[in-house]
Amino acid sequence: MLPFQKKKWIVATNNINLSIKDGEFFGLLGPNGAGKTTLVKLLCCLVIPNSGTAQVFGHDILKEEAEVKKLVGLVTADERSFYWRLSGRENLQFHAALYHLKKNQADKRINELLDMLEMSDKADIRFQNYSTGMRQKMAIARGLLTGPRILFVDEPTRSLDPVSARNVRQFFKERVSGMGSTVVLATHNLNEAEQLCDRLAIIAHGQVKALGSVPELRSVFQTKESCELKVGHFSENLLPLIHSIEGVIDCHLKSKQNGFSNLELRITNRASVLPRVMEVMVNNGIQIYDCKTRDLPLDEIFINALHSSKEVTE
Numbered sequence: 001m002l003p004f005q006k007k008k009w010i011v012a013t014n015n016i017n018l019s020i021k022d023g024e025f026f027g028l029l030g031p032n033g034a035g036k037t038t039l040v041k042l043l044c045c046l047v048i049p050n051s052g053t054a055q056v057f058g059h060d061i062l063k064e065e066a067e068v069k070k071l072v073g074l075v076t077a078d079e080r081s082f083y084w085r086l087s088g089r090e091n092l093q094f095h096a097a098l099y100h101l102k103k104n105q106a107d108k109r110i111n112e113l114l115d116m117l118e119m120s121d122k123a124d125i126r127f128q129n130y131s132t133g134m135r136q137k138m139a140i141a142r143g144l145l146t147g148p149r150i151l152f153v154d155e156p157t158r159s160l161d162p163v164s165a166r167n168v169r170q171f172f173k174e175r176v177s178g179m180g181s182t183v184v185l186a187t188h189n190l191n192e193a194e195q196l197c198d199r200l201a202i203i204a205h206g207q208v209k210a211l212g213s214v215p216e217l218r219s220v221f222q223t224k225e226s227c228e229l230k231v232g233h234f235s236e237n238l239l240p241l242i243h244s245i246e247g248v249i250d251c252h253l254k255s256k257q258n259g260f261s262n263l264e265l266r267i268t269n270r271a272s273v274l275p276r277v278m279e280v281m282v283n284n285g286i287q288i289y290d291c292k293t294r295d296l297p298l299d300e301i302f303i304n305a306l307h308s309s310k311e312v313t314e
Contacts, residue, residue, distance in 0.1 A: 110141070
């Protein structure tokens with residue numbers, strides 16, 4: 001007989017305080033288990049918080065649940081929420097009935113969404129015979145049925161192949177954003193978040209670690225940058241001197257062609273370090289023809305934010 005083990009509670013969200021602007025594309029970015037899906041379910045009134053509350057366009061999720069549900073839509077990759085023996089159209093008709101849409105209104109809306117998602121010719125196929133990408137399109141159509149003021153989207157490209165994932169992202173960027181709805185995207189896909197979101201909240205262990213636009217997050221958490229210089233009359237004897245400049249992490253000759261040298265530098269604090277590098281070069285007779293700085297990938301910003309005590313908040 002196994003010894004009795006006391007149930008261990010896990011805090012899914014902890015003192016999260018967010019203000020999302022009407023009409024913006026907002027991202028909840030975090031690793032698996034960060035609390036993103038729980039937060040989305042709370043705001044959609046699918047689970048009840050142990051403490052605290054939230055408002056959706058001024059309506060309290062605890063006291064005005066019915067009003068909140070009229071305003072929100074949810075897109076999730078959970079295929080179990082569909083009836084597999086029904087066709088795609090029948091699934092949408094069923095969910096339209098749950099939303100109390102009149103039949104004529106529902107049929108018109110369903111046809112519009114099927115056409116928008118290029119699913120009109122596949123609408124009467126059983127859901128169980130759809131590909132993963134087609135099922136995700138049906139999930140999007142269901143989330144948009146009522147024309148919600150705020151659409152919550154939870155991991156929309158999970159399990160999709162690269163082409164299908166790109167098409168889904170493009171649809172949200174070009175079509176959904178143009179509808180005027182507020183969109184809240186929960187994802188751990190860094191590229192997806194950077195492509196789609198106006199602002200991001202980086203979440204870990206149920207807490208917001210950072211909040212802001214990608215440029216704002218870079219300005220705080222980007223500790224290193226890459227820089228490429230195209231110069232003339234360069235001597236490799238100068239490399240140790242450049243390395244000695246405070247803030248220069250690395251400097252090496254990348255290529256040399258037609259009298260020009262291409263140098264690649266990795267530096268911190270661009271504003272102070274780069275002018276000093278150029279000053280040293282000019283004082284040693286080096287001619288500078290071009291300077292290009294490259295932002296580091298968002299994943300480095302993300303990791304720095306998760307492990308930093310700094311905050312970006314508005």
